[in-house]
Amino acid sequence: MRDRTFAPSRLLIYLIVSLIAAAWLAPLAVVVLNSLRTNEEIAQASMIGWPKQWAWSNYAAAWSGFCVAETCAGIRPYMLNSALVTIPATIFSTLLGAIAGYAVSLWRFRGDSWIYGIVTLGLFLPQQMRLLPWTIVLRDTGLMNTLTGLVVIHTIQGLSFTTLFCRNYYTAIPQELIRAARIDGAGFFRIFWRIILPLSPPILVVTVIWQFTHIWNEFLYGVTFTTGQQQPVTAALIALSAAVADIPQHGVQSAAVMIAALPTLLIYLIGGKYFVRGLTAGAVK
């Protein structure tokens, strides 16, 4: 390979890239370090600094001790809420999206391209256009301020993405395969189970990672449709910083922020390749 020698120009490239990378990592480093400094230490110095003593107790306090609004149970109940919304909604929307993607790309039925076209409009329609109708629907079904309500919202809205992802993937499967299976008497479900699903793991991983990350990180619906103890962790974090504005506890807050960010960060670390695939697949709509 060329250019293995260290020309000055290459040194410059490495220098620039490393500097930008350092800038990109700095916010993460600041939060990690702050999550291990005491509130008093941060108050005396600034948010940017090396811990004098390692305050591991911040994490225990953030997890189950400190107060958000009137409740002093730490961030744990809100993490649980987020998990109870994100996991079912991810599973449902992925599974339904896989079936729908298979139906419109391979099974084919009258009106399939029409309905698919409408469903993908969901990629563009701003959430603000759906806020009031969801409010009415949740109120009339008694799902307002429940985790079930959020699961329903994220499942139905997620279908636009999951159907698109799966449909684009399934169009690569030859139609003849399905036709042959139908002539052999295999029905809709058997073909899905025996032919489509075994071919699906790569796209299902992309879809699950995409959905999990988006639903976990979602804020607007969480803050609009739930209050108090029912809020997901993103909404609770905002409530927390409002609640402690008078007496800042930046060490504990940093630990809370780290805990809230950890699930999606871990998924990114483990499945980064698939995360990026979803990102670019979503881009080439």
Next chain:
Amino acid sequence: MNIAISTRPGRSATFDLVRRLPEYLTIWVPLLLSAAHLIAFSLWTIWISFTPSTLVPVSGWVGLRNYSAVAASRNWQIALDNLLLFGSAFVLLSLATGLILAILLDQRIRGENLLRSIFLYPLAVSFVVTGTVWSWLLNPGLGIQKLVHDLGWTSFRFDWLIDRDMAIWTIVIAAIWQSSGFAMALFLAGLRSVDADLIKAAQIDGAGPIRMYRRVILPTLWPITITVIVIQLQFAISTFDLVRALTNGGPGIATQLPALVVYDLMFQRSLLGRGAAAAVLMLLILLAVLLPYAAWRYVQRRQAIHA
């Protein structure tokens, strides 16, 4: 071979329909739910925007009164100005950052995978988290300014977060940090798919690296550039969480954006009609970006088929 093709002699169409009911339900229920909610919700919000609804939705017709009220409000005017500034600054700067990063990473450097992961990780984190962290870093009494003061340079000022005129730039900074990696990923994919023969031909013609990028490689990237611009604009238009966590629209209403105005009208002031009108205006702004893009995509696809 089995003879089970859909038309079985001796069995009625009704029987066939019942037998295949689970299949029809599985296909149609999720798709119809999704499509119906998109259409019905949009139409309903549009309808509400023409009614005098305040605390609860009511019927009635007020024409464009909600729209003129929103358009005349200071909140909305500031939001539009901010959107224009934030949208253009963010899109241009994240495009430039993404392109530079992609070109740098494309120089066959060591540790490319690690670097790529570093530039992309903010996309895995929620805007609430990144907004909160940036609000600490940019807070003059806590973050960068405080650090520089503690180091002895006490005349240093970096207080955009509390400066009415500059506060919108803190959102630009955080947004660039969060999503330049996305532009980088797409540009990198584009750079990697440039025709090798094209590069070879240019090398034979004696093109240096800068000339090569300007004349040969970058021109092939413009379809990707347009896609990136449109996606980043779509993000800019609907930005909500980031502002909520970073400045909450402040100081005062200096960093107001359309999505915050919608939320404020709907849920804090309980002016449903006006909130719906603001949401429809947001949709129109979005369509002003997306429709030309869709038309462009359509033409491109037609040309690709005819070529």
